[in-house]
Amino acid sequence: QSALTQPASVSGSPGQAITISCTGTSSDVGAYDHVSWYQQHPGKASKLMIYEVSNRPSGVSHRFSGSKSGNTASLTISGLQAEDEAEYYCSSYTTTRTWVFGGGTKLTVL
C-alpha cells in the first residue's frame, strides 16, 4: 500500500486560510469516508483533528474543517494562528482492511 500524497510544505500568514491536500486512490481515499487528519508538534504525539472526512472531535477548534472529492481529501485551517504551526498527516482506511498515512505536510505560519 503506497502512502497518500501530501504537499511537503504549506505556509500562510496569521488570519489567513490554508488548505492541505491528501491524494490517494480508489482503494483508499476514494473508497470510503474513513479519512482522518492529525496534528503533530515537534517531539509530541499526534492529535486527532478531523475524522470521517469532516467531523471534529470535541475540543478541536472550528477553524479546522475537512472535505473530500473523489480520491482527494482536504484539510482547511481558517484564521491561522501561530499555534497551528505543526506537521499535519492524513490517514485513510483501505479496501484491504488496513490503514495508510500521508507523508506529512509542514505548516509554517509566517
Next chain:
Amino acid sequence: QVQLVQSGAEVREPGASVKVSCKASGYTFSDYHMHWVRQAPGQGLEWMGIIHPTADDTRYAQKFQGRITMTRDTATSTMYMELSSLSSEDTALYYCAKDYTWSFEYWGQGTLVTVSS
C-alpha cells in the same frame, strides 16, 4: 480521561526482538480496537497493525507480516507489540493509538526503540 501509557525506551542489537507495552485506562478496554504506529527519526507516520481487545481480529501491514505479533491482556488492560528480526531501519518511535470510527483517537506517549550494534 483516556490514558495510554507505554513502556520505556529500548535498545536492541540487530537480529533481536523487542516487545512494547501499552496500558490503557479511562475507557472500556474491551470495546475498542488498538492500533500500532511507528515514526522513524525525521520521517512520517507508518501504520503497523490493529488488534481487538477480545475478539479474534488482528491485522498487520503487509510490510511487517511474519515478524510482528500483537497481543493483549484483558486482565490488566494492556496491549503488546512484539517486533522480531530487528534492523537499523526499525529504529523509531512506536505508538499505540486507540481506534474510534476508523481513526486514531488517542495516542500513547511513544516508545523509542533503537537498534544498534
